[in-house]
Amino acid sequence: MTALPQPADFRLHHRMRVRWSELDMQGVVFNGHYLNFFDVAVGEWWRDMALPYASGMARMGGEFFVRKATVDYLASAQMDDLLDICVRTGRLGNSSMVIDGALFVAGRLIATAELLYVFADVRTKVPARIPDAFRAMLERHAQGGAMTEVTTGSWAELEADAAPLRRTVFVDEQGVPEHEEWDAADAHCLHAVARNGLGQAVATGRLLPAEHGVAKLGRMAVLKPLRGLGLGEQVLQALEAAARARGDTAVLLSAQVGAQGFYARAGYQPEGEPYDEVGIPHVHMRKRL
Ligand SMILES: CC(C)(COP(=O)(O)OP(=O)(O)OC[C@H]1O[C@@H](n2cnc3c(N)ncnc32)[C@H](O)[C@@H]1OP(=O)(O)O)[C@@H](O)C(=O)NCCC(=O)NCCS
Known part of the structure; x- marks a missing residue:
């Protein structure tokens, strides 16, 4: 039996x-x-x-x-x-x-x-x-193994994965106009992409070059059906580790108010009053590394 x-x-x-x-x-x-x-x-x-x-x-x-x-x-x-x-x-x-x-x-x-x-x-x-x-x-x-792998790299290396994901989340889902989503900064950022076992990009984010030791992080996006599983946190940690490794002392970001709790859990503190950006309420947040 x-x-x-x-x-x-x-x-x-x-x-x-x-x-x-x-x-x-x-x-x-x-x-x-x-x-x-x-x-x-x-x-x-x-x-x-x-x-x-x-x-x-x-x-x-x-x-x-x-x-x-x-x-x-x-x-x-x-x-x-x-x-x-x-x-x-x-x-x-x-x-x-x-x-x-x-x-x-x-x-x-x-x-x-x-x-x-x-x-x-x-x-x-x-x-x-x-x-x-x-x-x-x-x-x-x-076997209890990890189901995703995070890769960091340049826009040239990761655009093919990151761009369709950002379009799905920010343009299609959130209604951000295409011309607001794409900017010249992408070419100078360090990007991170989490891929699943089929090689699908499921989460992304980017880290701008630091100014006076302060890095700016943004464009964090996780595919809608996979939110709340820790994928956003994985990407955030990969980008923070990269910032730390190059000697940055703090990370600044412009958080959608709806995602403020996500960043607060990761140790970011709000700064100042909420403001409007592309029709979505945002708030500045900062974390010391
Ligand atoms: C915001 C976003 C990137 C978070 O990624 P995620 O994969 O859903 O978050 P995670 O699963 O890694 O969550 C990590 C922790 O934050 C918490 N969290 C996640 N989103 C939250 C939210 N909106 N409010 C409060 N807490 C939140 C989780 O509960 C988890 O907490 P725990 O570790 O105590 O359980 C994702 O929801 C997303 O892409 N949203 C749409 C686009 C967007 O708003 N981007 C941010 C622009 S600033």
Whole structure:
């Protein structure tokens, strides 16, 4: 008999509380909801691998389709329970991937799942071999490894990655006019780009040349589906390390007020009153290195 899964067997834990609408006539969570719970966790698992689902699948040239889903119900989840929903890679075939799931409440196993996905061409639905780069990502995730790598370099080296990402975040998402986004400073900055295991650029930022030992940092952007995962912090740390290494004594930046908390957590202090820049409220912030 195989041992029952334990919470510590999983890297991905998604926690959510049972909602009123999920209870059935017996006062327990309706069985049909469990597949949904596991699916939510799978979505978080892609994110945890720094994989923006739509563009990631497009890059791989296919998508994962569910072929078979099995849930084994061992106990009942009830109102107010905090569900700890876990998923990880199970068996990997040529085109198939089994995702093993387990749902715990306060460490007690409530249900397990086996979700069989097949990687296939979106249009023809013909199965295809799961790309090696994706297999490597699964392996690294399972082993607790880093899912992104940050590279620093010149605009000539990183423009091809940084520019489309900045356009997506600042121009398309935030409505910054193109002519405001691109300036001559890019050519003189040190840029940083975080890439995922498929080589997709997922976060970026830039460091201007220092004036009297004070560096200016800006254009920090993380792909929307991957925010809150520590990627912005990784880029910030890489640029701060570069500033420190060249002897800068402080970093100055113009923070969007909505991102002020992000910089405050990293040790930046606000200076002066908020002001408007490209129609977005900003505030000056500074950190001593
Ligand atoms: C701002 C931005 C770069 C932050 O990157 P991120 O990858 O989402 O942030 P991280 O996951 O690295 O967060 C690091 C810490 O800051 C916190 N944080 C992130 N964004 C925050 C915000 N807007 N307000 C308060 N705290 C925030 C996180 O909770 C985390 O804290 P923790 O370590 O205590 O858990 C990103 O959200 C982004 O690209 N936003 C859109 C573009 C933008 O506003 N750019 C900034 C222009 S100045």
